[in-house]
């Protein structure tokens with residue numbers, strides 16, 4: 001492995017290498033590592049590296065109420081009632097949660113330049129701020145490539161948008177059902193005309209939930225990694241980050257990425273001959289508790 005550090009080139013070698021740069025940068029690293037033996041990029045005999053980029057269809061929706069919302073730590077709600085569909089739509093729509101409390105500063109970023117600060121402050125004081133996540137599907141043409149100038153290019157055509165629009169409609173409908181002790185249905189209803197919904201889809205540059213570009217699977221023709229996240233093409237290369245996802249589901253990705261990293265860590269410990277893995281220890285602890 002050759003790296004540039006403080007303007008100097010340095011070379012490193014190891015028996016086992018774990019790449020973990022996040023779904024976009026890990027794919028870019030493998031693509032940039034093309035050589036005579038691996039002309040399409042490292043671990044890329046299948047031409048799958050960089051493909052199937054996903055990042056969820058996310059949006060923030062802000063509902064404004066007559067009642068103020070004094071919450072500081074808002075991320076306490078998760079709604080999966082529509083995750084697998086509903087009576088009027090049989091397909092999965094996604095997940096609704098609160099997002100961290102918006103304030104005047106965050107609102108300013110998306111507001112017209114002439115919007116006065118005190119208006120934004122008042123809006124933030126009276127808002128419930130939702131985060132909506134729907135699954136985007138793995139399309140091989142949505143991908144990370146390296147441009148001629150050596151820079152990363154992200155190509156993405158959104159898909160499965162109807163699910164997200166229906167999820168937004170479900171939230172709007174649910175908000176109209178609320179019954180506030182002070183204002184009854186009017187707390188939200190009168191104020192929830194479409195023009196008062198600040199509903200914004202997160203644009204492509206919002207790559208927070210990037211995943212899927214180095215998918216795992218059993219078949220070396222349709223996946224880059226085997227089920228242990230080891231490259232099909234190489235015996236000593238693992239990729240352990242959000243890129244292994246074969247599908248994105250519709251929930252925040254970090255815990256799945258962490259759980260998989262622990263799983264692969266156990267595999268690596270076994271491979272390297274370390275006797276006791278995290279899994280073994282947890283099983284022993286569980287047994288001790290149940291005895």
Ligand SMILES: Cc1cc2nc3c(=O)[nH]c(=O)nc-3n(C[C@H](O)[C@H](O)[C@H](O)COP(=O)(O)OP(=O)(O)OC[C@H]3O[C@@H](n4cnc5c(N)ncnc54)[C@H](O)[C@@H]3O)c2cc1C
Nearest residue numbers: 020021022023025208209240241242243252253254255257
């Ligand atoms: C603002 C924000 C809010 C989020 N909120 C949530 C949330 O509430 N819940 C949730 O589940 N997820 C959330 N996420 C997503 C979550 O952070 C990611 O899904 C997760 O961190 C991805 O893990 P990873 O290991 O794939 O990559 P990362 O955590 O991105 O780690 C990749 C690391 O590799 C380094 N790196 C990149 N390129 C190179 C290179 N060439 N050489 C060396 N190092 C390199 C990076 O600096 C970074 O440290 C959020 C993300 C953002 C940006």
